[in-house]
Amino acid sequence: MSVHTILKMGNPLLREISEEFSEEDILSKETKKLILDMFETMVDAGGLGLAAPQIGVNKQLTVIELPCENPRYPEVSQSERYIIFNPKITVLNNEKQGFWEGCLSVPGLRGFVERPKDIKISYLDENASPKSIELSGFLATVFQHELDHLFGKIYIDHIKDSKLLIFETEAHFLDKSE
Numbered sequence: 001m002s003v004h005t006i007l008k009m010g011n012p013l014l015r016e017i018s019e020e021f022s023e024e025d026i027l028s029k030e031t032k033k034l035i036l037d038m039f040e041t042m043v044d045a046g047g048l049g050l051a052a053p054q055i056g057v058n059k060q061l062t063v064i065e066l067p068c069e070n071p072r073y074p075e076v077s078q079s080e081r082y083i084i085f086n087p088k089i090t091v092l093n094n095e096k097q098g099f100w101e102g103c104l105s106v107p108g109l110r111g112f113v114e115r116p117k118d119i120k121i122s123y124l125d126e127n128a129s130p131k132s133i134e135l136s137g138f139l140a141t142v143f144q145h146e147l148d149h150l151f152g153k154i155y156i157d158h159i160k161d162s163k164l165l166i167f168e169t170e171a172h173f174l175d176k177s178e
Contacts, residue, residue: 001033001036001037001040002037002040003037003040003041003044004037004038004041004055004056005055005056006041006045006050006054006055006104006105007053007054007055007056007105008105008106008107009103009105009106009154009156011105013053013056013058014053014054014105014149014152014154015152016053016058016152017150017151017152018051018052018053018058018059018060018149018150018151018152019058019059019060020059020060020085020086021059021060021061021085021086021124023124023128025059026085026124026126026127026128027127027128031061032126034052034057034061035061035063035083035126037055038050038052038055038061038063039063039065039081041055042063042065042104043067045104047104048064048065048066048067048142049062049063049064049065049142049143049145049146050062050063050104050146051146051147051149051150052150053149053150054104054105054149060085060086060087060150061083061084061085061150062082062084062087062146062147062149062150063081063082063083063084064079064081064082064084064142064143064146065079065080065081065082066078066079066138066139066142079139082143083125083126084121084123084124084125084143084146084147085123085124085125085126085128086123086124087121087122087123087147087150088121088122088123089119089120089121089143089144089147090119090120090121090122091116091118091119092116092118092119092120092134093116093117093118094116095116095117095118096114096115096116096117097114097115097116097117097137097140097141098112098113098114098115099112099113099138099141100112100171101113101141101145101155102168103145103154103155105149105154106154106155106156108167108168108169109156109165109166109167109168110165110166110167110168110171111155111156111158111159111164111165111166112159112164112165113141113145113155113158113159114158114160115140115141115144115145115158116140116144117136117137117140118134118135118136118140119134119135119136119140119143119144120132120133120134120135121133121135121143121147
């Protein structure tokens, strides 16, 4: 396993739409190593998720795992480990929720983003088996944030007001009730 360099905002690869994986590609030894490398890179950087484009791989793969402790998101509960290929998102209702999001590709900044509260994700797992999961709350936001990377988007694209983009060092001024 190895830790990869995470591409930063401004790198044109982060704005490309990623290619889908074939079943053969998902099951390959190269992809198994890529998955391990992505988890190692994500943990090393203190992230909750990582998309393949963030390490320069223009393919539809993201990994997500909310750890039991994360200093950036201390209120978050631990999740299982997710490996997601070729995802499709369905919004289950139009009710929105907002969180202060950060991104490993946009270091040092946080932005308040409103996203659909309840979603369904259909995807292939690491065995190329079809899966579907319904999500709500913070985990739904994490999935939407990570899957955006597969379609050339970054969380700042969803910020409605530039006053809602701040440096993390100034986060102590945030109203904790938001």
